[in-house]
Amino acid sequence: MKIQSRFKEYEVIFEDNKVFLRDLVSEPNSEIVVDKNVYELYKDCFEEIPSERLFVVEATEKNKVVDTALDICEKITEIPAKRNATLISIGGGIIQDITGFVANVTYRGINWIFVPTTLLAACDSCIGGKTSLNYKKYKNLLGTFYPPDEIHICSEMFHTLTERDFKSGLGEVIKFNIMAGQNGLKNIEDNIEGLLERKPQIVDQFVHSSLSFKKKFIEVDEFDKGERIKLNFAHTFGHAIEVITEYEIPHGTAVAIGMIMANSISEKRGLISSDVVKRSEKVLLEVIDIDSKLLDKPLEDYMKAIRKDKKQVSESLTAVLISNYGENGELSVVHDVTEQEIDYAINYFKKLYRA
Structure with missing residues (x-):
C-alpha cells in the first residue's frame, strides 16, 4: 500500500x-x-x-x-x-x-x-x-x-500482545467500521468474534481495511485542517479519559468508551437512531474491560482535560459526532457541546457498563 x-x-x-x-x-x-x-x-x-x-x-x-x-x-x-x-x-x-x-x-x-x-x-x-x-x-x-x-x-x-493491548487496538478497528456506516457496522458485528480470537486472516483483513479507510482522509487533508479532523471521532472523550485515569485506561479502550459517550449525545440530539447506538454498544463493550471506578472523577476534572485538548479552538466545546447514519456514516465537527451533555455522556456510559 x-x-x-x-x-x-x-x-x-x-x-x-x-x-x-x-x-x-x-x-x-x-x-x-x-x-x-x-x-x-x-x-x-x-x-x-x-x-x-x-x-x-x-x-x-x-x-x-x-x-x-x-x-x-x-x-x-x-x-x-x-x-x-x-x-x-x-x-x-x-x-x-x-x-x-x-x-x-x-x-x-x-x-x-x-x-x-x-x-x-x-x-x-x-x-x-x-x-x-x-x-x-x-x-x-x-x-x-x-x-x-x-x-x-x-x-x-x-x-504476543496482552489481552488489554490487543483489545485496545480493536477499539480503533471498531471506530473505523462504525464511521463507515451500516455496511461497516455489519462487517464488524459479523467478525468481532474472529478478531477477539486473533484469527490471522481476519486480523490481516481488518488491519488492511482500516488503513485503506484512513488513507482516504489523510491524502486529502494531511495536516488536519478539515476532513481529517473527523478521524478524531470519540477522541474528545477518549483523551480526557486517558488523562484523568493517568493512562491506566489505554488509548484504544478510551476511544471505545468515548464512542459510546459521543453516540449518547448524538442520540439525545436526535441525530442517530437507538438501533445504531445499541448495535454499536454491543460490539464496543466486547473490547472494554476496565475498573469503572477509575472514571469516578469530578466533572471538573473531565472538563479541564477536555479544554486542554488541542482539538478545542475556543471556549465552546468541540467534538466529532455522528450526524447521520445510512449506507455511509456522516460525521460533523460541532463546536457547541455543553457541559451538561458531557456530564450526561459520562453518566450514561457508567450506568451502561455497570448494568
Missing part, C-alpha cells in the same frame, strides 16, 4: 513472518530504537547490533516526552553518517511518536523506518505522519507531521 504525502510517497509493506527483522536491523548507518518489551520478546533478532546503535525504551506515557527524544538525538549524532542516517523504530504508538519526532528534527529530517508491533499502531497511527509528545500532564501537546519512509507490518507479532 502506498501513501501520498506532501513530504514524500511512502509505503506500507505487509510481512509474512518476523524473519524480515534480521535483515532490517542490519541496515548500515542506522540507529535502532526498540520497545523494551519487544526487545525481550525478540532478543535473538537484535543480538548482533552493537550497543552504540541500539536504544531500548520502556514505552510508557511518562517517557513520551522531549527528554527521551533528545537522548535518542544525541545517540544519532554519534553515527558517522549525518543526513543519510536511518532511524529504525520497532514498537507501538509511543515508540512511533517519540522516534517520528526525532527523525523530523534531527538534521532537519532523516530516513525513518517504522515497524508497528501493536494492533493499535498497525491499524491506525502508523500512517498519517503525526508525531506527538506529552507535556506535563497533558497528552500530545507537542508534535509535528513527519511520515516514515517505510512501514513494515507483521501480524505474527500481535500474538
Whole structure:
C-alpha cells in the first residue's frame, strides 16, 4: 500500500513472518530504537547490533516526552553518517511518536523506518505522519507531521500482545467500521468474534481495511485542517479519559468508551437512531474491560482535560459526532457541546457498563 504525502510517497509493506527483522536491523548507518518489551520478546533478532546503535525504551506515557527524544538525538549524532542516517523504530504508538519526532528534527529530517508491533499502531497511527509528545500532564501537546519512509507490518507479532493491548487496538478497528456506516457496522458485528480470537486472516483483513479507510482522509487533508479532523471521532472523550485515569485506561479502550459517550449525545440530539447506538454498544463493550471506578472523577476534572485538548479552538466545546447514519456514516465537527451533555455522556456510559 502506498501513501501520498506532501513530504514524500511512502509505503506500507505487509510481512509474512518476523524473519524480515534480521535483515532490517542490519541496515548500515542506522540507529535502532526498540520497545523494551519487544526487545525481550525478540532478543535473538537484535543480538548482533552493537550497543552504540541500539536504544531500548520502556514505552510508557511518562517517557513520551522531549527528554527521551533528545537522548535518542544525541545517540544519532554519534553515527558517522549525518543526513543519510536511518532511524529504525520497532514498537507501538509511543515508540512511533517519540522516534517520528526525532527523525523530523534531527538534521532537519532523516530516513525513518517504522515497524508497528501493536494492533493499535498497525491499524491506525502508523500512517498519517503525526508525531506527538506529552507535556506535563497533558497528552500530545507537542508534535509535528513527519511520515516514515517505510512501514513494515507483521501480524505474527500481535500474538504476543496482552489481552488489554490487543483489545485496545480493536477499539480503533471498531471506530473505523462504525464511521463507515451500516455496511461497516455489519462487517464488524459479523467478525468481532474472529478478531477477539486473533484469527490471522481476519486480523490481516481488518488491519488492511482500516488503513485503506484512513488513507482516504489523510491524502486529502494531511495536516488536519478539515476532513481529517473527523478521524478524531470519540477522541474528545477518549483523551480526557486517558488523562484523568493517568493512562491506566489505554488509548484504544478510551476511544471505545468515548464512542459510546459521543453516540449518547448524538442520540439525545436526535441525530442517530437507538438501533445504531445499541448495535454499536454491543460490539464496543466486547473490547472494554476496565475498573469503572477509575472514571469516578469530578466533572471538573473531565472538563479541564477536555479544554486542554488541542482539538478545542475556543471556549465552546468541540467534538466529532455522528450526524447521520445510512449506507455511509456522516460525521460533523460541532463546536457547541455543553457541559451538561458531557456530564450526561459520562453518566450514561457508567450506568451502561455497570448494568
